[in-house]
Amino acid sequence: METSNPIAPSTKQMTVARWTDILWLRGLLILALGLGIFFRVTGLGNKIYSHDEAYASLRSAGYGKGDVLIFIQDGRDHTVQEIRSFLQPDKSKTIIDTLLITARSGPHQAPLFYLLAHLWMRLVGDTTTAMRGLAALFGLLSILCMYWLSRELFHSPQKALLTTALFAISPFQILYSQDARPYSLWTLATLLSSAALLGALRTNRLKGWLLYGLTIVVGVYTHALFLLVALVHGLYFAGLYLRGYKKEYSGFLLACLLAFLAYLPWLFMFVSYWQGAVEGMDWVNRSTSWQQFIKGWALIFSSPFLDLDFSTGNLISYLLRGLVLVLIAWGLVYLAVRGSFQEKMFILSLFVIPASAFLLPDLLMGGMRSVSGRYFVPVTIAATMAVAYLLSDKLENLQFSASIRWRLLTGLVMAASLASNLNSLPAESWWIKELGRVRPDFVNIVDQDQTLLIISTGQHGTTIGDVLLLSLELNQDVHFRFVKSSKDFTSDGMYKQIYWFPGSSEEVLEISQREGLQVEQVLPETLWQIQAGDECMICAGDSSD
Numbered sequence: 001m002e003t004s005n006p007i008a009p010s011t012k013q014m015t016v017a018r019w020t021d022i023l024w025l026r027g028l029l030i031l032a033l034g035l036g037i038f039f040r041v042t043g044l045g046n047k048i049y050s051h052d053e054a055y056a057s058l059r060s061a062g063y064g065k066g067d068v069l070i071f072i073q074d075g076r077d078h079t080v081q082e083i084r085s086f087l088q089p090d091k092s093k094t095i096i097d098t099l100l101i102t103a104r105s106g107p108h109q110a111p112l113f114y115l116l117a118h119l120w121m122r123l124v125g126d127t128t129t130a131m132r133g134l135a136a137l138f139g140l141l142s143i144l145c146m147y148w149l150s151r152e153l154f155h156s157p158q159k160a161l162l163t164t165a166l167f168a169i170s171p172f173q174i175l176y177s178q179d180a181r182p183y184s185l186w187t188l189a190t191l192l193s194s195a196a197l198l199g200a201l202r203t204n205r206l207k208g209w210l211l212y213g214l215t216i217v218v219g220v221y222t223h224a225l226f227l228l229v230a231l232v233h234g235l236y237f238a239g240l241y242l243r244g245y246k247k248e249y250s251g252f253l254l255a256c257l258l259a260f261l262a263y264l265p266w267l268f269m270f271v272s273y274w275q276g277a278v279e280g281m282d283w284v285n286r287s288t289s290w291q292q293f294i295k296g297w298a299l300i301f302s303s304p305f306l307d308l309d310f311s312t313g314n315l316i317s318y319l320l321r322g323l324v325l326v327l328i329a330w331g332l333v334y335l336a337v338r339g340s341f342q343e344k345m346f347i348l349s350l351f352v353i354p355a356s357a358f359l360l361p362d363l364l365m366g367g368m369r370s371v372s373g374r375y376f377v378p379v380t381i382a383a384t385m386a387v388a389y390l391l392s393d394k395l396e397n398l399q400f401s402a403s404i405r406w407r408l409l410t411g412l413v414m415a416a417s418l419a420s421n422l423n424s425l426p427a428e429s430w431w432i433k434e435l436g437r438v439r440p441d442f443v444n445i446v447d448q449d450q451t452l453l454i455i456s457t458g459q460h461g462t463t464i465g466d467v468l469l470l471s472l473e474l475n476q477d478v479h480f481r482f483v484k485s486s487k488d489f490t491s492d493g494m495y496k497q498i499y500w501f502p503g504s505s506e507e508v509l510e511i512s513q514r515e516g517l518q519v520e521q522v523l524p525e526t527l528w529q530i531q532a533g534d535e536c537m538i539c540a541g542d543s544s545d
Contacts, residue, residue: 025395025407029165032414033143036168039421040139040177045129046426048440049472050433051465053180057131058086058468060117062093064101065464072467072482077452080478083471088126089118103269108277110266112221113182128472131180138184139177143168145191150385152198153343156392163388166413171307171420172373172380175432182223183374189219190229190378194346197233200251201240213255217262224270224277228357229378230259232349239345288368296371299431301325303373304380305387305413307420307431320416327413331386339389347389351382373432387413438469445499445522446470449477452495454530456483456502463502486510491517491530498530 049057058065063086071086072078098118102111120134146167150160167173176183193215200208216233219226237252270277299307302324308317332351336344354377358370369375391413394406424430428440446453453474455467467480483489486507491498499522500508508519508528518531 025410028411028414029161032165033168035418035421036143036165036170036174037140039169039174039425040136041133043425044132044136044178045127046428047178047430047433048428048438048443049128049180049469051469053131053433054087054465054468054472056114056117056181057126059101059105060098060114060121060131061087061089061126062095062097062101062118064105068464068467072455072480073484077479077481080471080474080476080480083467083480087468087471089121095119103266103276104273105276107266107270107273108224109182110221110223110226112218113185113223116185117180128180132178135180135184136177138188139173142173142177142184142188142191145188145195146381149191149195149198150388152195152202153346153385154389158396159389159392162392162395162410163385166305166388166417167381167384169414169417169421170304170380170384171417171424172303174421175303175307175424175430176374176377179432181374183377186219186223186226187377187381189215189222189226190381193219193229194233194350197236198346200255201237201245204251206251209251209255210258212252213258216255216259220259220263221266225354225375225377228354229350232346232353232378235349235353236346240342243341284369284372285367287366288371292368292371293362298322298325300371300373300376301328301379301383304328304383305420306416308423324416327390328383328387331383331388331390334390334393335386338393343389347382347385350378351386354378438466438473442523442527443470443473445527446478446497446501447474448497449475450495451478451497451499452481453478454481454483454489454498454500456485456500456507466502487514489515491515500528500530502526 058068068086095115095118098114099111102109102114117131117134124130124133143164147160147164150163151157154160173187176187193212196212196215200212216230219229241249298318298321302321306320306324308320332348335347358375361367362370391406391410395403395410453470455463487510489511500511504525511517511530512519520529520531522529
């Protein structure tokens with residue numbers, strides 16, 4: 001199957017760039033790589049667990065939301081440890097349970113991450129830090145794969161080094177490398193499979209194509225959205241084929257066939273439990289405002305390089321994001337004009353196809369797919385590579401006055417990423433932590449001795465996630481009591497503090513009138529404190545501590 005090399009680097013690509021001979025700049029790139037490692041492994045437990053992370057731990061342990069619901073509706077008060085046990089695999093739960101739970105409740109996400117997390121729980125632990133440590137490991141491996149991919153695509157150690165440095169300190173990549181969900185593994189699979197494809201095209205050997213097929217299997221078993229990456233690969237190969245590289249099709253087709261055959265068992269599970277995938281993705285059809293679209297798009301597309309706090313409404317934040325978006329657009333256009341066919345075909349396809357898959361449905365049919373940053377993993381990779389291509393090309397300018405400006409811009413881009421990572425590192429929450437009603441202020445209020453937290457499970461679809469998060473944050477002296485409605489609550493005087501969550505004015509009004517208790521709102525329409533007293537009182541104004 002060996003042939004002559006069909007994709008030889010051009011003379012321009014083989015040119016040794018002089019800018020890497022500059023000691024301080026070379027040191028800056030190496031420092032960026034070191035900081036990328038540091039930010040991925042530091043402060044893994046700083047941020048509060050999100051709903052999706054809790055559900056990932058639940059699934060990895062071999063349980064489903066239904067198991068929790070059945071347990072909590074037995075009429076007893078439950079300890080924190082009893083609830084937390086659902087996030088810890090016991091001897092009765094095996095990796096097969098994790099596989100079946102994933103198939104039934106989330107077949108669109110695929111099982112590989114959850115199976116690895118199940119084993120990780122048993123070997124390393126199930127704490128917040130331990131679970132995020134697995135994601136961080138995938139993030140670290142992604143740095144190596146980005147260098148491999150960049151060397152294969154650019155045929156230039158200088159471009160590969162700068163691309164890898166920008167990727168290493170990318171705020172987007174670091175955030176998802178500290179998130180106990182499959183997205184850092186999806187990043188790794190995208191980079192690994194792409195590098196394997198380019199390597200197989202270069203060598204055209206059977207072992208290269210078998211490796212590529214294996215990486216495709218890893219990708220499709222990581223997340224269904226990896227199919228978008230596979231589509232990019234198919235279009236890239238088709239483009240090369242039409243350009244005259246026609247000796248590789250047998251190896252590529254063999255790799256695709258093997259990957260498809262390996263995916264058939266999960267494809268059968270996906271079809272069998274497709275309703276679980278539909279229910280799990282129902283939220284994407286919710287409508288949102290144009291203001292939220294614009295804010296979300298600006299946040300997501302600039303996050304590979306800048307991720308300062310966007311909630312303050314500070315115009316400087318918007319301006320900086322706008323400048324980053326201009327830089328990314330410049331990089332894409334520059335690549336389209338100056339890049340080789342292979343470079344522009346691969347990077348532009350990796351950017352446009354996944355972005356269009358979420359932007360167009362929202363624009364044409366409505367929904368909120370395109371404001372979920374986790375779906376844009378391939379897009380952020382492509383944006384990083386495009387900007388790195390622009391900067392490295394400009395840094396090769398032999399005119400000192402022009403070169404110094406581009407060195408300064410490169411330093412500013414890295415400084416923006418560094419500032420973003422320093423900003424988010426100590427934070428207790430961030431924009432990727434979605435659906436979190438259980439905030440630090442909530443936990444600080446409830447986390448007291450001899451406290452009973454009444455959980456209303458009736459009309460609140462995210463209650464199970466809230467309860468799992470609380471079990472990770474609260475001390476052992478807090479107990480849970482689960483009721484379907486306020487009519488099921490009775491006061492027994494066994495606890496010093498009683499709270500009602502998640503509450504509404506109607507529910508607590510019914511409690512206060514029926515039980516003769518004082519009910520005071522602590523957090524708006526979320527948390528209420530119930531106190532025994534001679535007079536009944538509802539405080540529905542501003543929240544207080």
